[in-house]
Amino acid sequence: MATFFYARVSTLEQTLDHQADQARLAGFEIDEVIADHGVSGIQHRLLDRPQGKRLFDKLRQGDHLVVRWVDRLGRNYEDVTDVIRHFIRSGVTIHTVINKMTFDGVTNDPVQQAVRDALIGFLAATAQAQAEATKFAQRAGIDAAKGDRRKYPGRKPSFDRQATINVRNLLGKGMGTSLVAKETGLSRQAVLRIRNDPDGVERALQRWGL
Known part of the structure; x- marks a missing residue:
């Protein structure tokens, strides 16, 4: 035994x-x-x-x-x-x-x-x-995470389309990011995002209708 x-x-x-x-x-x-x-x-x-x-x-x-x-x-x-x-x-x-x-x-x-x-x-x-409830909850969590990306447009940008245009114009003139931030009233991080991630910035502007 x-x-x-x-x-x-x-x-x-x-x-x-x-x-x-x-x-x-x-x-x-x-x-x-x-x-x-x-x-x-x-x-x-x-x-x-x-x-x-x-x-x-x-x-x-x-x-x-x-x-x-x-x-x-x-x-x-x-x-x-x-x-x-x-x-x-x-x-x-x-x-x-x-x-x-x-x-x-x-x-x-x-x-x-x-x-x-x-x-x-x-x-x-x-x-x-209990197993079915757990599976349902997991599936709902996954669907919610996917749905949130469609329903909730993410964190609202601190800039609008005109601000991005101004930032790019100033950067195009050779102005440094810190000075551009001071000139536009945006944070340096926002200026860097506009400069380094144009596609992501465009998607964010479109999601928020800015």
Whole structure:
């Protein structure tokens, strides 16, 4: 009998060591840590992940599987429930670090089995809902960032078109940027922008209608 800790670690989540330490602090004695790195839980089933597949090969009757939460075991409701029930039928006990949930096939009482399966279904549905909400929020953030560039024209320039003409005329006469700034009442940074980034300045003027 062995206790395995499975983690799915991405660059946006906790490190593997942190997750394993949390499991140990929760009282689990881990014999082996198995982890998938940089694998999307939304896109890949557990069986399709390189290390996730190892769980199906290594877990035997009487073993214990510890995960931070049930969402580590699948990408949606169907995946999570199928995986948990598969392991339970194989005689594996599943534990979660969060809330210390335990799922096993010890009971033969149909009522208790129904309660257990209902709880598994509820948690799996919650995990999928959370994953979809996260994905939606990320997509909305990306769309908002793109949309903002179209809807919000950026920081309003401190100069208008006539000011840019005056700056370019003075620069064309060989006047230095500091003197041009003083002559036009603009900052030296604005004068440098007009001189060095004519295309960007033109786009800003057009966006603001200046």
